Amino acid sequence: MKAEHGKAGTAPQAAVPEAEEARGSQSENLLFGGPLLYTARWAHHNEAFFAMSLWAMALQLPRLVAFTVRLAWSADRRALWTVGAGELVRGISQAISLVAVNSVLATVLATGSIGHRVQAAIPAMIGVAATGVIGALANAASTSGTGRLEPKVERVATETYLAHVARVELAAIEDADFNRLMDSAQYGAGAARRMVNICTGVIGSLVSFVAAAGVLTVLHPVLLPLLVLMTLPRSWASLRNARARYASYLRWMQHSRAGRLLVQSLMQTGPAPEVRVHGVGPFVLHHFRGMSETSEAEQSRLAAGRARVRLTASALTGVAAALAYASLGALLATGVMSLSIAGTAVLAIRSGGQSLTTLVLQVNNLYEEACYVQDLERLLQEAARHEIPAGGLPLPDELSLIRFEDVTFHYPDDAGDTDDTDEPEGLAAKEKRPALKDVTLDIPVGKIVALVGENGSGKTTVSKLLAGLYQPDEGRILWDGTDARDLDRSQLWSRIGMVGQDFHRWPFTCRMNVAIGRTDRPLDQQALDAAATYAGAGKLIAELPRGWDTLLSKGYKGGHQLSGGQWQRLGIARARYRDAGILIVDEPTSALDAKAELEVFDRIRKLADSGRTVVLITHRLASVRHADLIHVLEEGELRESGTFEELLHKSAAGVFRELYEMQRVQYQDAALPGQRTADAAERSDAR
Numbered sequence: 001m002k003a004e005h006g007k008a009g010t011a012p013q014a015a016v017p018e019a020e021e022a023r024g025s026q027s028e029n030l031l032f033g034g035p036l037l038y039t040a041r042w043a044h045h046n047e048a049f050f051a052m053s054l055w056a057m058a059l060q061l062p063r064l065v066a067f068t069v070r071l072a073w074s075a076d077r078r079a080l081w082t083v084g085a086g087e088l089v090r091g092i093s094q095a096i097s098l099v100a101v102n103s104v105l106a107t108v109l110a111t112g113s114i115g116h117r118v119q120a121a122i123p124a125m126i127g128v129a130a131t132g133v134i135g136a137l138a139n140a141a142s143t144s145g146t147g148r149l150e151p152k153v154e155r156v157a158t159e160t161y162l163a164h165v166a167r168v169e170l171a172a173i174e175d176a177d178f179n180r181l182m183d184s185a186q187y188g189a190g191a192a193r194r195m196v197n198i199c200t201g202v203i204g205s206l207v208s209f210v211a212a213a214g215v216l217t218v219l220h221p222v223l224l225p226l227l228v229l230m231t232l233p234r235s236w237a238s239l240r241n242a243r244a245r246y247a248s249y250l251r252w253m254q255h256s257r258a259g260r261l262l263v264q265s266l267m268q269t270g271p272a273p274e275v276r277v278h279g280v281g282p283f284v285l286h287h288f289r290g291m292s293e294t295s296e297a298e299q300s301r302l303a304a305g306r307a308r309v310r311l312t313a314s315a316l317t318g319v320a321a322a323l324a325y326a327s328l329g330a331l332l333a334t335g336v337m338s339l340s341i342a343g344t345a346v347l348a349i350r351s352g353g354q355s356l357t358t359l360v361l362q363v364n365n366l367y368e369e370a371c372y373v374q375d376l377e378r379l380l381q382e383a384a385r386h387e388i389p390a391g392g393l394p395l396p397d398e399l400s401l402i403r404f405e406d407v408t409f410h411y412p413d414d415a416g417d418t419d420d421t422d423e424p425e426g427l428a429a430k431e432k433r434p435a436l437k438d439v440t441l442d443i444p445v446g447k448i449v450a451l452v453g454e455n456g457s458g459k460t461t462v463s464k465l466l467a468g469l470y471q472p473d474e475g476r477i478l479w480d481g482t483d484a485r486d487l488d489r490s491q492l493w494s495r496i497g498m499v500g501q502d503f504h505r506w507p508f509t510c511r512m513n514v515a516i517g518r519t520d521r522p523l524d525q526q527a528l529d530a531a532a533t534y535a536g537a538g539k540l541i542a543e544l545p546r547g548w549d550t551l552l553s554k555g556y557k558g559g560h561q562l563s564g565g566q567w568q569r570l571g572i573a574r575a576r577y578r579d580a581g582i583l584i585v586d587e588p589t590s591a592l593d594a595k596a597e598l599e600v601f602d603r604i605r606k607l608a609d610s611g612r613t614v615v616l617i618t619h620r621l622a623s624v625r626h627a628d629l630i631h632v633l634e635e636g637e638l639r640e641s642g643t644f645e646e647l648l649h650k651s652a653a654g655v656f657r658e659l660y661e662m663q664r665v666q667y668q669d670a671a672l673p674g675q676r677t678a679d680a681a682e683r684s685d686a687r
Ligand SMILES: Nc1ncnc2c1ncn2[C@@H]1O[C@H](COP(=O)(O)OP(=O)(O)OP(=O)(O)O)[C@@H](O)[C@H]1O
Pocket: 174, 411, 412, 435, 453, 454, 455, 456, 457, 458, 459, 460, 461, 462
């Protein structure tokens, strides 16, 4: 995709007026709530445009080439040496060849018998042939070296990118600016790969050009400036076009991503049923076309600009060429230059012109690719800034209490990005409510602690902070008195197992979907079986077409689809296989049948008996009856804490009691025919 934006994901034909772009297309507004184009203001904010000024880029280029060479060095040193040496030899052989050609011409055009002149030119002719052979061999070595090097450089760059991204705090991954950078930087690996190829070309063309320039300067000092003059317009044109492409790419990046999203929504298995039953297909297609047309307009605008710039450059090149050949003619006519020298000069101008044009084009390509490599480099720097700190205080082996102390937390504020004028009015201004406010609560180790409350009350947020995925804005999370910020995070995570509401369904085999809970140990089939039994997934796995080896992803050969409840069992098995001291289970039974739900809660209870801490988030209040401690949250604040009995008998106005009453009534009203409802039983028992 890179600068080409691709359809719908892509960018623009008839120029779209700026004001119209700023308002966004109908599809953008309807589907995404506003225009998707980034404003130049954002780009300035991120120094992207600053870095694109020619002078700034000229200063950056050596550094970015060095960055790529370092990548190549770590990818395959031998191949790098082969490429470097191959290109150097090729360039030198071209230079020697030009000198030899000059010698052949001078000898053949000299005075004397033709047989004698040809005979005298034979050594130089052999020289031309030999340099041709050496050049071809060097070229072959360089080509094969580049072929080996390129994919490795891309792999090393991609690995570096992914390794950095995987090490950043969750808050960074959710941050809109960091996401934009990840978007633009992902093309850096491909660009680094292309830069290797271009760099090798640059070495070759540079050496050839220096040779031709040397010959020209020796022939007559005026020839070299003429040659440079001929190449200038084309250089200007290609640099200008590269800048325009990159600027457009930056601006349309988010639009491209949204376009790809639309395409994928029609291809993936997840939305496939809804796409059909709800007839979403034609709707999405309609908007795909709408977004494509907007981006086609940008492509056309770019193409028109490109054509204009190229036309101007061609005209200027024509004038410069006429000037160069007229000067050569004048030198010949005035007898300043002999015919043989003029012949060599024409050859040198042609060869030097070709080398210089190639050199300029390659430097220009280098410049364009360097823009993307620079994004990659910037991402690595930003990722390092947001990196999860390594090391820290060790966790005591025997923990007794985790305490939230006056914890206030806001999620990374993507809505409040006021730097971007595309922001829908009012959003940024709206004060965001904290997800947690002054929360103080205890999680005694080895106990079952339940978090309950209405949707959006902050239960999952508490569990994520507990798991060290975010840090509080205010307040502290103390692990036996030590602030979690100072603890070694990798140690902290080794103690935690999580089954989130949206735990990931890996498109891998059933075995890997459980074993991925603990990848730092060799695969242990016995432990896998035990975890499956624990989660009540033994029968389900045994009945899968290939048992543990069944691929759990429709759309691949042999892929199998599980039901929501079956996936939930695997999620529980995964957390159990992780075998961590603190287990966080967020709505573990929402998709389970009644029997399975009872079994799961029973097993969760037994975990606490073996000394593990269970943090249980659930809306089924009857299931928290056996919790040692229940925290009730409302609108991000802690309302009540206590045991089931304490909370029920506290007061009629208690939040827990109110929620519990609502659920209890539902079941009582639904008593089976011939059965007494609990209320009726209570009433008659009282009598
Ligand atoms: N990743 C996020 N980024 C921004 N805001 C978030 C994020 N996750 C949750 N929120 C917001 O934080 C608040 C608390 O959400 P949380 O998921 O903790 O609630 P919850 O009690 O677990 O709700 P539920 O019962 O629906 O799972 C909500 O207002 C929600 O919109």
